[in-house]
Amino acid sequence: MKAAVWTDYNKVELQEVPVPEISSTEALVKVHSAGVCATDLEVITGRFSYGRPPHILGHEIAGEIVAVGADVEERRIGERVVIETSIGCGTCRECKNGDRHLCSQMEEIGTAPHQGGYAQYVKAPADNLVLIPDNVSYDEAGIVESVVCPVGGLMRLGVRFGETVLVYGVGPAGIAFIQGAKAMGAGKVIAVARNDERLQRAKKFGADLLINSKKEDVREKVMEFTGGKGAGLVCEAAGSGATTRSAFECVKRAGRIMLYGIPNKDQANEFSSLDIIMNQLEVYGVLGNPHVWEPLLTLVSSGRINLKDMVYTALPLSEINKAFELMEDPVKKPIKIVVHPWEE
Incomplete structure (x- = not known):
């Protein structure tokens, strides 16, 4: 599959990499839209220390389930989903309360060791997948994490x-x-x-x-x-x-x-x-909140929250460096840009 790989500081390259292999509790998602986050730009340039290259970044991800693990029951192939990216240990008090974003061992999809969404496929725990309402586009869902x-x-x-x-x-x-x-x-x-x-x-x-x-x-x-x-x-x-x-x-x-x-x-x-x-x-x-994804998508679906107009443009994955250049503009920096991994 194609992926935009952070290979060194100030350097992101389009490469062919293996499709992720899923465990029994994970799902494989075909990425249709990935929001380009300013935090990733800070990481790539070294202005913010959060992992090291080489790595596939990207933590704002929407797509379609194409495979599920043997123990996955609630999610189905073909469902349109957005990925809640925080991964907790699963056993601490915070995780048991549903607050995995507060887990002291919390990891995040898009940060090592978890490859992110600037790729054609990404894997995620099935419990982290949230259904996208029918009237919400992949581009809108692709920036939900930022909201x-x-x-x-x-x-x-x-x-x-x-x-x-x-x-x-x-x-x-x-x-x-x-x-x-x-x-x-x-x-x-x-x-x-x-x-x-x-x-x-x-x-x-x-x-x-x-x-x-x-x-x-x-x-x-x-x-x-x-x-x-x-x-x-x-x-x-x-x-x-x-x-x-x-x-x-x-x-x-x-x-x-x-x-x-x-x-x-x-x-x-x-x-x-x-x-x-x-x-x-x-x-x-204020930090991330796993309990908010479904209510927020309901607000988007009903028109109370406008994500469509927050997306300045959509670019093919091969032009992700252009997206980062646009985001460096201190005056005209777009609110959000998304990339489409399957477009040429």
């Missing part, structure tokens, strides 16, 4: 009906927070970013107020919009020290802050515990 974490955080913590939600960042996670908050009953959503062109796309996905943090005072604009109270829920998806500090300045007293963006190590301590205590704040970390 699961933000929307999963909102589902876990809840959005209070009518409250104002402030979102930092308008990449895939930021757009997911905006859409998820609106779908769950937010009154108004404020989007903050550093570029006008990227900010405008947030409006398309439901943002009510756009703030350019390079040109405007974010706290002043938020307070003006909220009558001096601040936002009830703040979602930090940009991952910078400046936006984290700003989040604590713009949340209302007794409000909630969700931290999702990963800051650099030297920016990881950008708020004071005194702020949390004196303002009675609730601060949450």
